[in-house]
Amino acid sequence: IQSDFDWDEYLRLLGPEAGDPAPAACFKQAAEPPSNHFQLGHRLESRDPRNPDNTCIASVIDRLGPRLRLRLDGSDDRNDFFRLVDSEDLFPHPSGRFIVPPLGFAKSSNYWPGFLEKVKAAGNFAPADCFVRPPASPAKNFFAGGQKLEAIDRKNPLFVCPATVKEVRQDRIFVSFDGWRGAFDYWCRYDCRDIFPVGWCQRAGYPVQPPGNRAPQQPQPQQRYRGKHASGGSSPSPNSGTFSDKSAAASPQLPASSAAAPAA
Ligand code: MLZ
Numbered sequence: 001i002q003s004d005f006d007w008d009e010y011l012r013l014l015g016p017e018a019g020d021p022a023p024a025a026c027f028k029q030a031a032e033p034p035s036n037h038f039q040l041g042h043r044l045e046s047r048d049p050r051n052p053d054n055t056c057i058a059s060v061i062d063r064l065g066p067r068l069r070l071r072l073d074g075s076d077d078r079n080d081f082f083r084l085v086d087s088e089d090l091f092p093h094p095s096g097r098f099i100v101p102p103l104g105f106a107k108s109s110n111y112w113p114g115f116l117e118k119v120k121a122a123g124n125f126a127p128a129d130c131f132v133r134p135p136a137s138p139a140k141n142f143f144a145g146g147q148k149l150e151a152i153d154r155k156n157p158l159f160v161c162p163a164t165v166k167e168v169r170q171d172r173i174f175v176s177f178d179g180w181r182g183a184f185d186y187w188c189r190y191d192c193r194d195i196f197p198v199g200w201c202q203r204a205g206y207p208v209q210p211p212g213n214r215a216p217q218q219p220q221p222q223q224r225y226r227g228k229h230a231s232g233g234s235s236p237s238p239n240s241g242t243f244s245d246k247s248a249a250a251s252p253q254l255p256a257s258s259a260a261a262p263a264a
Contacts, residue, residue, distance in 0.1 A: 003207030019146030021198035033204030042126035065206035072102035086132035179215030
């Protein structure tokens with residue numbers, strides 16, 4: 001994962017014909033990125049991403065700025081997923097929801113009641129104040145074609161990348177990743193939690209990847225004047241996750257187990 005990307009410089013490179021950043025009011029995201037108070041190993045209730053009507057127990061496998069990498073208890077490490085700390089899919093335990101085995105529960109369903117008892121006895125449930133109320137949704141789709149944004153690469157969900165709104169249709173927008181010739185593009189709703197205003201992720205302590213090589217390129221890091229993002233001295237923010245440490249942000253380490261890390 002690289003983090004040496006600078007929107008100001010990139011937008012300058014693109015020149016005046018490039019679209020403006022989509023205004024913050026277009027997005028269902030907090031005005032200020034929420035603080036992440038979850039700890040590794042915390043348990044919580046989560047919708048099963050593959051079966052969203054179901055509520056399961058999940059564990060925090062990693063914390064990355066305001067994002068959590070989660071694994072459903074009883075599932076395997078190939079179905080990890082990411083959620084923001086203010087996601088509408090996460091609940092403190094007990095929430096009163098009926099807890100069911102995750103899709104693909106590793107053992108026979110006969111084992112489920114005993115498994116759930118053991119998980120509950122092991123406890124370590126995240127306190128309720130870790131959970132941040134989801135942000136308000138925009139009243140409607142305010143996006144316009146050509147606007148810039150940052151978006152999660154759904155094929156490599158660890159990556160947040162510079163992107164452009166290529167099309168707007170009713171409640172949906174077409175997110176096109178800059179410099180990748182369409183290979184990672186997708187349609188999503190305007191209130192989708194995988195898209196962010198330009199600059200949001202950096203403020204959150206989460207690195208943004210450079211665009212693919214079909215976009216104008218910034219000079220390589222070693223040739224570059226080390227600007228504001230490289231200078232140390234600021235104290236870690238309360239958002240501190242793995243990436244918000246400034247020295248780590250220069251060359252962040254991925255967890256060795258990272259199933260989401262693609263070959264470059
Ligand atoms: N190196 C990988 C990841 C590309 C990530 C693109 N994100 C929009 C590849 O080339 O497939």
